[in-house]
Amino acid sequence: MSDDISQHIDQMIRHDDNPGGQPLPESFEALEPDQIALLLESLPLDARQHAWEHVPAELHADVLVAMRGEARESLLRHFDSATLDQLISDLDAETLIELAESLPEEVVDIALARMDDKQRTHYEQSARYDDNAIGRYVDHELLILPHNSRVRDAQRLLRRAVPEYTEHLWLVDRTGRYTGAVPITALFSAASHLPLTELCDSDLEPLQAETELKEAADRFELAAVAALPVVGDNGLLLGRMPQRLSTEILHETYEAQLMATAGLNEEEDLFAPVMRSSRRRATWLGINLLTAFLASWTIGLFEGTLEQIVALAVLMPVVASMGGIAGSQTLTLIIRGLALGQITTANMMPLLKKELSVGGLNGVLWALVIGVVASVWFSSAAIGVVIALAIVINIAAAALSGVLIPVVLERFKIDPALSGSVILTTVTDVVGFVAFLGLGTLLLL
C-alpha cells in the first residue's frame, strides 16, 4: 500500500512545482478513499489543494471522513459554497456524525434538513452519545427481522443486497429491542418453517451504546465475529459495530499514544500551517522549560562546589542521562501493562521489587564502569567513587519513579503516555544532580 502512495506523492508534488509538465495521474479512481486520504495528508498545503480538485466528487465525503481532523479542515476551509453544498447534499447519518465537528454549525443544520427522515433519526440517536462512546459511531446498514420470523423469512431477506461484514441477522421484538443474532450459515441446514429464535447464537452479547471506544474494540477481538450489535436504553437495537471500526479505533488509540510521548496530538497534520503548529508545540516546550529550570536551580545550589571542581560540571550529564534512560525503560514497560489492564494494587509490590532489583544490578554494573572511566579521565579516584555512588542512587530512583509515576497518573485519570516521561526525567535530573553534586561537596571539598 505504501509503495503505491509514495509514487503518487512524488508525481503530484513534481506536477505542482511545474504545472505545465507531467499531467496528474488519473488514478484516483483506482485508489480506496483511505488511500486517497493518506495521499492528500502527505502533500504540502498548495499541492494538497490542487490534488483535491481531481478527487471524484462522489468520493469527497468518504475521503474527508478518512482524513485526520486537522488535514481535513485544511481542505474544508477552502471549499466554495457550491462544493460544500454538493458535499452535504446526500450524506448518511454516519458520515455527517464524522464530519460534523469539522463543519460550521449552520452547514450541519442544512445537511440535516436535506436528509431523509430515517437518516435524520439515526443522526439524532447517534449524536446523543459523546465522542468516546461506541453509540455515536454505529453503522445502520444491517439486516433486521422481527423476533417471531421463520427461516424462510430470513432466506427471503437475504435475496436482496447485503451490506459488507454480514455474518448475522439481528432479531428485535415489537418495540425494537434486540433479542438475538442468527448466523447466516445456519440457514442452510434449517427447515424453512423453523422459528429463527431456535438458531440464535447465544454467545453474542450486544455492546452497550455507552461503552468506551477502546473497550468496545477489545470486546470485539474476543468475539471473533465480523460485526457486533449495539444497543441503547432499554436494549433498543441502535445498529452494529463492524470489524472495520474496531481496527480504526486500535489505529487511533495507538497513534495517539505514540504522538503523546512527544506532547503531540494524533490529529496533527504533517503540513500544518507554521503558526498553528508552532503555537501548539510551544506549550509542550514551555512545560519542559519549567522542569529544565528546576534542574538548573538544583545545580545552582552547588555553585560553590562547581567553582572548585570543574570536573563535576563535565560529568553531570552522564549521571542525569543514565537515570533518564533506565527510568524510561521501566516507565515504558509499566505504561504497556496499564494499557493492557495488567497492573493492579496486588502486583504493584512484586513489580516494584523486580524493577528495583533490575535497576540495582544495572546500577552497580554501570557505576563500576563509569567510576573507572571518570577516575582515569580526571586522575582522581575520589571523583570515580562520587560518580559511581550517584549512578547507583539515580538508577534506583529511576526504577522507583518508573513504576510509581504512571500508576499515580493513571489513578488521577491523567494519560501516563503524555506526561509520564516529562515528570520522570525531572525526577532523574534533580535526583541525579543532587546526588552527584551533593556527594561531591561532602567527599571532595
Next chain:
Amino acid sequence: MSDDISQHIDQMIRHDDNPGGQPLPESFEALEPDQIALLLESLPLDARQHAWEHVPAELHADVLVAMRGEARESLLRHFDSATLDQLISDLDAETLIELAESLPEEVVDIALARMDDKQRTHYEQSARYDDNAIGRYVDHELLILPHNSRVRDAQRLLRRAVPEYTEHLWLVDRTGRYTGAVPITALFSAASHLPLTELCDSDLEPLQAETELKEAADRFELAAVAALPVVGDNGLLLGRMPQRLSTEILHETYEAQLMATAGLNEEEDLFAPVMRSSRRRATWLGINLLTAFLASWTIGLFEGTLEQIVALAVLMPVVASMGGIAGSQTLTLIIRGLALGQITTANMMPLLKKELSVGGLNGVLWALVIGVVASVWFSSAAIGVVIALAIVINIAAAALSGVLIPVVLERFKIDPALSGSVILTTVTDVVGFVAFLGLGTLLLL
C-alpha cells in the same frame, strides 16, 4: 475486559501469599484464552506457575499461543514431561507453528510425528515461510469447492459446521490453484443449478504468501471482508487470513514500536527474571552511556571557560533539554509519517522547510524568555544573549535532525523508532553544549 482481569489478578496474588486462605477462582472457564494469557502475564513468576495449574488442560495450547514469547517460555520451562506430552498430543498445524520457537526441536519432531497427514502437510507448507511472511500463519479451516461446482453443491457444503469468519467459499481448479471467492449471501438469490463461477466476487485479490505481515494487515483493512485467501507458488490456495490475524498484527506492530522507543522488545515479560531482564537492558544503557560520554567530552573542551563562569554550568541543561524536546516532536511526527508511507523524496524538502520554520519561531520565542530569565538570574545581560543565541541554534539543529535522522535510518533499514531518539538527543546535546559554551567563550571571556 481489563476490569475483569484485575479482579482475578488481585485474588490470585493474595491466594499465593496465603495458600490456606481464599480459594482460587474457578472462573478460568468463564475467560477466553486471550484473557487467561493476559492474566497469567500479570502474575509474578511463582503465582503464575501456581495459577497455571488451574488452567483447564484443553485450553493449554490456546493460552500459550496467546501469551507473549517470554512469559510463555517462563511456563514451558517448568513443564514436566507428562504435561508436555499432553500439550503436544493433539496440536493442529497453526498452533504448532506458533509454539515451535518456544519448544525444543525434539519436542516439535514428536508433535509432528503424532499429527495426522493433513495437518503435517499444512505445517510443512507454513514452515517454509519465514516469520515475517503471512504464509507462515495461514488458517486452514476454510470451505473449498472445485471450480466447476454449482450453487447446490455450495448449499450442501454449508449444511455442515462452518468455521468462524466465514463470508466466502473459495474455488480451486483441479491442481489446487485459487480461482475465485463466492460470497455466501449470494447463494440465497441464485438458482441451484447456476455455476458458482458466475457469483464470484471479482474484487477480492488473494494475498501472496510472501507478503510481509504489516502489509497483509493493511491490505485487509481496505478489503472490508472477514477473511482473505492466501496463495503460494503458482497460485496454490494455502489457506486464509482471518480478520483476527490482522488485528493481532496491528497490536504487535504498535506495541513493538512503543517498546522500541525505550530499547525494549515487545516480547518482554512484566515479570522477567531479574538477571535476564538486567542483561537485556544493560545493552541499551551501554549505548546511551557512550553518547553521554560524548556529550561530557564536548563539555570538557570548555573546562577553562567553565572554571571562570560557573553560571554556564548551571544553565547547560536548559539548552540541551529544549533542543531534545523540540527535536523529539519533529522526530515523532516524521516516524508516524514513515510508518504510514507518507514521507518520500518529493515531500522531504517542503517538510524540512516547514519544520525549520516551526523550530525557528519557537526557537526565537523561547530564546527571548530564557534570555531574560538568565540575565536576571545571573545579573548579566551578556549571559542572556549567549543562552538565547544557543537556544535558537539548538532548536534549529533539532528540527533539521528530527527530519533527517529517521529518514536516513529508514533508508538503511534501521528502525527509527528504536534508535532515532538516542541519535537525536546526542546531536542536540552536542550542538547545544558547543553552541552555548562556545559562544560563552567568545563573548564572555
